[in-house]
Amino acid sequence: MPVLLRSRLRSAPLLALVLAAGAALSGCGSLDGASNRLSGLVTPYKPEVVQGNFVSKEQVEALQPGMSRLQVRDVLGTPLLASLFHADRWDYVFTLRRQGVAPQSYKLVLFFKGDELERFEGDTMPSETEFVARVDTGRKPGKVPVLEASEEALAKFPPARDTGKDAPAAEAPLPASYPPLEPSAR
Template sequence: MHKPMFAHACWGARRGAIVLLTAALAAGLAGCAGTGERLSSMVTPYKVDVVQGNFISREQVQALQPGMGRQQVREILGTPLMVSLFHGDRWDYVFTLKRPGVEAQTRRLTVFFKDNVMDHVEGDEMPSEAEFVASLSSKQTSVKVPRLEATEAELARFPKAPPAAEPAATPAPQPATSYPPLESPRR
């Protein structure tokens, strides 16, 4: 099929306009000092928080007692991140949190067993749950927490609901004294 001559001319004009527009944009950006730096500071890639392992709190470590079985330890701390084939009496719990702009947090806890009962625990000082949550706060340090309780004066502005009339006491139905058979009669 042969295209008409004006179709080639239209495509050529469009392509020329695109090239001209691209060249004008590049020249405009090149002429502005520091535009590349400003543009790169406005457009930053999203970086995700990387959480690996089990978070172990101080409260969980305090709940451990020598003589506990493996299942009891697992119920308190969760499944260990590493169980070595060569060290069957040792469970390693490792927690790592990497966040952009914040120093990485790494904590380790090792639980040692003797005759399938917990013998002792070694590892880093663990934060309490409240301390850990506080360490997760974002870069905003001046977050205003709203007051969540109303004063008596604020409550007085709202009309009080009339007391609900108590429904007439109806006698509770009597339980059945005979029940249908559980199985159908055999034929």
């Protein structure tokens, strides 16, 4: 084979690789324009996000001035914000973010005098059913199946046979001694 033909055969894969890379990079510009045209048709999925401590209307109604911090924590849970600089103040904040709806933010502030709840103030909290309805939109409630078998339904199945497997298995005897936990001193 002539030398010129051999050198061209060696550079052919390199030339093909360069041309393929150029074609791929030129396609990136056209894909960007295509994605802009499709943005009105296809929207990315944005998950519903609940951040913070959910506090229901029922929980707020259970609060009474004079309750201890431990009792308040039992009713509301651990506060989202407990500052060292404001030791007598607990903040409960939560936000609900859903696609197509403005973020909903709720705040409840509790003030203590020593170990006792003095007062609390904040937004009107949703009840538990209202909150679940806000989060669980779009789902159609399905019919709940009956989970109880009647005598007629059980009669369709043959009775269980006693195979002797119900007897407790014999346990293996424990070893007389166990290996040491640490290696012996040398």
